[in-house]
Amino acid sequence: xxxxxxxxxxxxxxxxxxxxxxxxxxxxxxxxxxxxxxxxxxxxxxxxxxxxxxxxxxxxxxxxxxxxxxxxxxxxxxxxxxxxxxxxxxxxxxxxxxxxxxxxxxxxxxxxxxxxxxxxxxxxxxxxxxxxxxxxxxxxxxxxxxxxxxxxxxxxxxxxxxxxxxxxxxxxxxxxxxxxxxxxxxxxxxxxxxxxxxxxxxxxxxxxxxxxxxxxxxxxxxxxxxxxxxxxxxxxxxxxxxxxxxxxxxxxxxxxxxxxxxxxxxxxxxxxxxxxxxxxxxxxxxxxxxxxxxxxxxxxxxxxxxxxxxxxxxxxxxxxxxxxxxxxxxxxxxxxxxxxxxxxxxxxxxxxxxxxxxxxxxxxxxxxxxxxxxxxxxxxxxxxxxxxxxxxxxxxxxxxxxxxxxxxxxxxxxxxx
Amino acid sequence: xxxxxxxxxxxxxxxxxxxxxxxxxxxxxxxxxxxxxxxxxxxxxxxxxxxxxxxxxxxxxxxxxxxxxxxxxxxxxxxxxxxxxxxxxxxxxxxxxxxxxxxxxxxxxxxxxxxxxxxxxxxxxxxxxxxxxxxxxxxxxxxxxxxxxxxxxxxxxxxxxxxxxxxxxxxxxxxxxxxxxxxxxxxxxxxxxxxxxxxxxxxxxxxxxxxxxxxxxxxxxxxxxxxxxxxxxxxxxxxxxxxxxxxxxxxxxxxxxxxxxxxxxxxxxxxxxxxxxxxxxxxxxxxxxxxxxxxxxxxxxxxxxxxxxxxxxxxxxxxxxxxxxxxxxxxxxxxxxxxxxxxxxxxxxxxxxxxxxxxxxxxxxxxxxxxxxxxxxxxxxxxxxxxxxxxxxxxxxxxxxxxxxxxxxxxxxxxxx
Numbered sequence: 017x018x019x020x021x022x023x024x025x026x027x028x029x030x031x032x033x034x035x036x037x038x039x040x041x042x043x044x045x046x047x048x049x050x051x052x053x054x055x056x057x058x059x060x061x062x063x064x065x066x067x068x069x070x071x072x073x074x075x076x077x078x079x080x081x082x083x084x085x086x087x088x089x090x091x092x093x094x095x096x097x098x099x100x101x102x103x104x105x106x107x108x109x110x111x112x113x114x115x116x117x118x119x120x121x122x123x124x125x126x127x128x129x130x131x132x133x134x135x136x137x138x139x140x141x142x143x144x145x146x147x148x149x150x151x152x153x154x155x156x157x158x159x160x161x162x163x164x165x166x167x168x169x170x171x172x173x174x175x176x177x178x179x180x181x182x183x184x185x186x187x188x189x190x191x192x193x194x195x196x197x198x199x200x201x202x203x204x205x206x207x208x209x210x211x212x213x214x215x216x217x218x219x220x221x222x223x224x225x226x227x228x229x230x231x232x233x234x235x236x237x238x239x240x241x242x243x244x245x246x247x248x249x250x251x252x253x254x255x256x257x258x259x260x261x262x263x264x265x266x267x268x269x270x271x272x273x274x275x276x277x278x279x280x281x282x283x284x285x286x287x288x289x290x291x292x293x294x295x296x297x298x299x300x301x302x303x304x305x306x307x308x309x310x311x312x313x314x315x316x317x318x319x320x321x322x323x324x325x326x327x328x329x330x331x332x333x334x335x336x337x338x339x340x341x342x343x344x345x346x347x348x349x350x351x352x353x354x355x356x357x358x359x360x361x362x363x364x365x366x367x368x369x370x371x372x373x374x375x376x377x378x379x380x381x382x383x384x385x386x387x388x389x390x391x392x393x394x395x396x397x398x399x400x401x402x403x404x405x406x407x408x409x410x411x412x413x414x415x416x417x418x419x420x421x422x423x424x425x426x427x428x429x430x431x432x433x
Numbered sequence: 434x435x436x437x438x439x440x441x442x443x444x445x446x447x448x449x450x451x452x453x454x455x456x457x458x459x460x461x462x463x464x465x466x467x468x469x470x471x472x473x474x475x476x477x478x479x480x481x482x483x484x485x486x487x488x489x490x491x492x493x494x495x496x497x498x499x500x501x502x503x504x505x506x507x508x509x510x511x512x513x514x515x516x517x518x519x520x521x522x523x524x525x526x527x528x529x530x531x532x533x534x535x536x537x538x539x540x541x542x543x544x545x546x547x548x549x550x551x552x553x554x555x556x557x558x559x560x561x562x563x564x565x566x567x568x569x570x571x572x573x574x575x576x577x578x579x580x581x582x583x584x585x586x587x588x589x590x591x592x593x594x595x596x597x598x599x600x601x602x603x604x605x606x607x608x609x610x611x612x613x614x615x616x617x618x619x620x621x622x623x624x625x626x627x628x629x630x631x632x633x634x635x636x637x638x639x640x641x642x643x644x645x646x647x648x649x650x651x652x653x654x655x656x657x658x659x660x661x662x663x664x665x666x667x668x669x670x671x672x673x674x675x676x677x678x679x680x681x682x683x684x685x686x687x688x689x690x691x692x693x694x695x696x697x698x699x700x701x702x703x704x705x706x707x708x709x710x711x712x713x714x715x716x717x718x719x720x721x722x723x724x725x726x727x728x729x730x731x732x733x734x735x736x737x738x739x740x741x742x743x744x745x746x747x748x749x750x751x752x753x754x755x756x757x758x759x760x761x762x763x764x765x766x767x768x769x770x771x772x773x774x775x776x777x778x779x780x781x782x783x784x785x786x787x788x789x790x791x792x793x794x795x796x797x798x799x800x801x802x803x804x805x806x807x808x809x810x811x812x813x814x815x816x817x818x819x820x821x822x823x824x825x826x827x828x829x830x831x832x833x834x835x836x837x838x839x840x841x842x843x844x845x846x847x848x849x850x
Contacts, residue, residue: 030648032472034462045451055449060475132626173825209549231447301726302719305740309718312794321740323722329737377729408590410729
């Protein structure tokens with residue numbers, strides 16, 4: 017079976033100058049992959065006519081499917097649409113469906129419309145219009161010598177809607193796609209190179225149809241097996257068999273055997289046990305609560321958090337003893353353990369995570385340098401705590417503290433059963 | 434003066450399959466730009482020898498500086514180093530400095546070393562080694578027919594350290610860089626196309642040396658003016674003059690005239706006034722507290738938060754009346770206003786933000802569909818509240834609620850003076 021390969025071209029000076037992080041490409045890569053289309057290459061170019069033209073030419077040489085995002089907004093720095101018109105040899109005409117869509121959106125928003133907005137309904141007469149149910153800029157589907165070019169807006173939710181509603185279904189209809197399947201597991205507490213050493217025999221004996229990838233992420237490593245082939249049943253069986261072997265090999269460090277986050281795995285655990293959680297956060301500043309509540313349905317097991325950034329809040333809301341703070345300081349084992357106990361009593365949950373540390377860049381001392389973090393987890397029977405030292409910038413220290421706290425909690429919940 | 438242009442090549446299947454979002458390129462774009470180097474293009478390719486080779490060839494044709502990240506880790510899916518060795522015609526040799534670095538890191542971590550780790554000290558004998566002070570994989574600087582190729586690890590903090598310590602200084606020494614300056618302001622409460630319409634005369638009369646960009650971001654729009662030229666003094670004067678005009682034109686919607694986030698702008702405002710803040714978050718689940726505490730020094734003005742996901746927590750910790758929750762529901766004006774009052778009393782701050790809403794995908798009703806959010810801000814004198822309707826996915830609804838809450842707070846602080 018032919019391997020179907022796509023290229024992604026993203027357009028916009030804001031990507032090259034680094035004012036915007038390109039999250040669109042990652043999402044598109046995931047969706048295409050799930051549907052058996054490999055992304056061979058991603059190119060980002062600025063709002064420069066020659067550069068966009070060259071990128072179209074280069075990807076035209078390489079691949080059958082070229083997905084383009086960006087450069088379709090209403091403001092003057094967007095030059096993509098006239099360029100596509102020239103590239104495919106058409107002229108701009110008003111599309112009645114797109115015009116109707118623009119008018120409807122402005123009527124719903126109860127906003128007046130200006131010429132700039134109406135221009136969004138213009139498309140090259142050599143494309144098939146892809147409706148945009150979430151914004152004013154229509155998508156465009158072009159074909160040239162057997163290659164497919166799809167141009168979409170750069171606004172993430174508009175692009176995602178268009179891909180899901182129209183582009184993926186049309187590509188599925190057009191190509192006979194190979195069977196691709198993935199199995200992913202998440203490990204914590206072991207470095208990438210040690211993991212690789214531990215499973216090198218397994219890796220060496222994988223069949224050619226299966227590829228393994230190491231994906232390090234905040235002190236954790238995700239392992240992914242990918243199979244591609246003709247026969248779904250045989251492939252699924254082979255993949256599952258190898259995945260089960262891998263799970264056995266890394267059982268000691270495995271957090272979850274699904275492609276979900278640590279916080280989603282904890283959510284499932286708590287929901288299945290009918291238990292509840294709260295956090296008492298100092299240095300993580302609400303980030304752990306945010307990770308937990310980013311999971312749909314988290315209200316079933318998460319009651320809330322006391323972010324006690326100030327010591328007065330630790331005393332008043334979490335009943336940390338003033339003498340504990342005086343004798344040991346806010347960043348201490350005694351303080352985080354009292355935070356756990358206070359939150360258990362105040363928020364009345366089965367489990368609590370507490371954090372206190374110095375995230376930097378300021379606030380460190382010789383005894384407690386920047387990156388020193390105490391984390392405690394507990395239930396009404398017992399409290400466990402551990403000290404960490406992170407050596408990164410403020411945001412990464414916060415992220416690492418949150419990840420380590422969630423992993424301590426996961427192990428604590430499992431041991432508390 | 435010659436315009437110095439760089440290309441960025443990122444290597445790794447994980448980028449194409451979308452399991453990792455490429456934040457490195459955005460950071461590199463920012464740093465290069467600050468130093469007068471334009472990023473002309475970014476290319477991401479997988480761990481495929483021919484694709485990497487082709488990318489090197491293509492960028493070699495285009496630009497003088499090619500920065501490469503990724504593909505240098507200790508695991509078997511990394512093929513970059515042998516390829517670079519072939520591309521530049523060298524052979525792999527152990528670099529004593531890099532070996533010493535690997536040994537030191539393992540000694541500090543008190544971990545045993547394995548062959549895989551020692552291999553990290555091997556480099557092509559045709560490169561100049563760039564020391565890695567944050568990890569085991571050394572960077573490599575190659576030159577070929579006047580072009581510079583720099584290969585760095587994909588681990589963000591290792592790459593960033595190498596760029597800052599070695600690569601940027603070396604490039605500055607090598608090239609006579611043009612003068613580039615930016616001015617950025619942040620607006621809220623006006624859409625991109627209306628902003629464009631409002632300032633179209635200003636934009637039309639900008640000198641050729643100044644470029645303007647619209648950067649939409651979570652219901653806000655950032656406007657950036659960029660100037661490039663020979664004479665720093667004249668350029669700075671011209672840029673500042675045009676920027677001052679722009680500021681006057683958008684004064685009504687301007688959040689800050691610096692390239693900082695809304696939460697950083699609020700932090701400065703509170704610090705300059707010696708006032709304090711707390712949050713009482715239901716639907717935002719701690720995300721507002723996280724945004725605020727991601728700013729260094731936020732402990733000077735942020736006391737903490739009660740994340741009251743559960744109604745029991747709203748009653749117990751924020752003293753929301755049970756009859757308010759019964760009569761109006763948790764997502765109501767009455768509830769968020771009581772949350773503000775409760776948090777003001779409990780956390781004893783000058784200002785409080787409170788949120789309550791339905792973020793989806795579940796939990797909506799005909800009267801209160803998914804995306805319905807009440808936000809209140811207040812001080813000890815008064816409380817203001819507003820209802821919002823967001824129509825996106827859970828995470829984006831949370832982000833939009835947080836952004837709007839922070840902007841309401843900013844306006845409230847300014848009006849409370």
